[in-house]
Amino acid sequence: MRVSVVLLTSDLRLHDHPPLCAALETADAVVPLFVMDRAVEAAGFAVPNRRAFLADCLADLDAALRQRGGRLVMRSGDLVEEVCRTVAQANADEVHMSAGYSLFAARREDRLRRALEAVGRRLFVHDTVTVAVPPGTVTPASSDHFAVFTPYYRRWAQHPLRPLAAAPRRIRVPNHVGGEPLPARSDVTGVSPGLPAGGETEGRKRVATYWRRGLDAYEDTRDDLAADSTSRLSCHLHFGTLSPVELLHRARRRGGPGADAFVRQLAWRDFHHQVLAARPEAAHADYRTRNDHWRTEHTARADIEAWRQGRTGYPVIDAAMRQLRYEGWMPNRARLLTASFLTKTLYVDWRIGAAHFLHWLVDGDVADNQLNWQWVAGTGTDTRPNRVLNPVAQAKRYDPDGGYVRRWVPELAGLAAPALHEPWKLPAPDRAALDYPDPVIALPDGLDRFRRARDRDH
Numbered sequence: 140m141r142v143s144v145v146l147l148t149s150d151l152r153l154h155d156h157p158p159l160c161a162a163l164e165t166a167d168a169v170v171p172l173f174v175m176d177r178a179v180e181a182a183g184f185a186v187p188n189r190r191a192f193l194a195d196c197l198a199d200l201d202a203a204l205r206q207r208g209g210r211l212v213m214r215s216g217d218l219v220e221e222v223c224r225t226v227a228q229a230n231a232d233e234v235h236m237s238a239g240y241s242l243f244a245a246r247r248e249d250r251l252r253r254a255l256e257a258v259g260r261r262l263f264v265h266d267t268v269t270v271a272v273p274p275g276t277v278t279p280a281s282s283d284h285f286a287v288f289t290p291y292y293r294r295w296a297q298h299p300l301r302p303l304a305a306a307p308r309r310i311r312v313p314n315h316v317g318g319e320p321l322p323a324r325s326d327v328t329g330v331s332p333g334l335p336a337g338g339e340t341e342g343r344k345r346v347a348t349y350w351r352r353g354l355d356a357y358e359d360t361r362d363d364l365a366a367d368s369t370s371r372l373s374c375h376l377h378f379g380t381l382s383p384v385e386l387l388h389r390a391r392r393r394g395g396p397g398a399d400a401f402v403r404q405l406a407w408r409d410f411h412h413q414v415l416a417a418r419p420e421a422a423h424a425d426y427r428t429r430n431d432h433w434r435t436e437h438t439a440r441a442d443i444e445a446w447r448q449g450r451t452g453y454p455v456i457d458a459a460m461r462q463l464r465y466e467g468w469m470p471n472r473a474r475l476l477t478a479s480f481l482t483k484t485l486y487v488d489w490r491i492g493a494a495h496f497l498h499w500l501v502d503g504d505v506a507d508n509q510l511n512w513q514w515v516a517g518t519g520t521d522t523r524p525n526r527v528l529n530p531v532a533q534a535k536r537y538d539p540d541g542g543y544v545r546r547w548v549p550e551l552a553g554l555a556a557p558a559l560h561e562p563w564k565l566p567a568p569d570r571a572a573l574d575y576p577d578p579v580i581a582l583p584d585g586l587d588r589f590r591r592a593r594d595r596d597h
């Protein structure tokens with residue numbers, strides 16, 4: 140009996156899964172394998188919210204495999220060692236997996252290929268599983284990657300998509316290949332109370348609902364903080380319970396301004412992955428240095444803690460930071476505002492904010508998170524590196540009636556907009572009645588400090 144192992148990583152689904160389909164085409168049986176890689180935990184990425192969401196994903200995937208006659212095999216430890224052990228136990232001829240684009244993924248893939256070749260087995264790595272257009276597929280004439288989004292998007296949009304792969308109807312797994320019990324969400328402590336459920340089933344339900352009720356209006360409502368009108372699909376894309384290629388096919392078929400705006404967000408995701416693949420050091424170092432002398436944990440401890448706790452005295456910033464802790468997620472507009480406030484109003488090192496986001500975000504992805512933080516901080520691919528988002532002006536524009544602030548900052552719920560966004564301007568007796576802090580800094584003072592700092596290299 141010819142057996143193949145399908146190593147699952149950030150592709151925890153059955154629909155549109157090229158590695159699984161390729162394995163089933165050539166093998167009589169497959170071993171769907173997930174390894175709880177101890178290197179991920181050692182690197183600090185196995186945080187509670189993502190561990191809990193992952194547990195949901197694995198349980199849902201196992202249930203879907205069992206409906207088709209199979210099951211998920213789980214191991215834990217060193218990924219390369221566990222894959223090789225599974226290959227030997229199953230007497231498998233080859234291993235199929237999705238490509239990863241971080242330096243960590245590239246090094247792991249290289250180790251696995253060499254280990255398998257040493258025992259006469261082959262590794263097949265499949266592109267267009269976790270991204271729609273893989274890094275290096277479209278490049279400018281003078282570089283190995285695009286550093287500006289707009290020209291990248293033009294080329295990206297013209298690149299043909301592969302056809303979708305159907306979910307298999309039957310999957311046979313060798314009986315003698317064993318694994319460990321799957322993790323459970325209930326075993327994870329420190330999880331955000333409002334963390335959404337994970338898994339392909341939940342992801343596909345979310346797509347169906349959003350396509351009916353939200354997609355067509357996406358262009359007009361995606362920045363409306365109170366409306367909560369974004370797709371909330373980022374966590375499913377991060378864990379691969381949804382296929383970016385499938386979403387792109389479906390959005391293009393739908394058409395219209397809302398679908399077009401959604402497609403651009405998928406392009407931004409691929410854009411960040413191609414930047415990080417070409418410049419892996421951008422995960423921790425400035426992509427384009429501005430010679431900043433950022434304030435650090437030591438020099439800005441009180442300001443940083445106020446930002447983390449949602450106690451800055453700026454209601455829209457505090458609302459977003461509290462949502463992050465409660466749900467493990469926040470909409471993109473809120474991410475931009477909180478990142479701009481930390482890096483440019485408080486002039487704090489972007490890496491401090493990026494680390495806090497990676498601790499809480501269920502969709503915490505190195506490429507998207509780090510490069511979005513750099514974009515806002517002005518050290519990344521933004522062509523206007525010194526722009527500063529005014530949190531009051533932004534709140535009045537994107538939360539004009541104050542619904543978002545009232546939801547997450549209940550101590551201000553009794554205030555009417557626009558006073559809600561500037562409670563420090565209330566009459567003294569009204570201000571004194573609020574259990575809410577004064578602003579950690581006046582906006583003109585923060586802007587002046589930032590401009591003086593950036594003027595050093597002008």
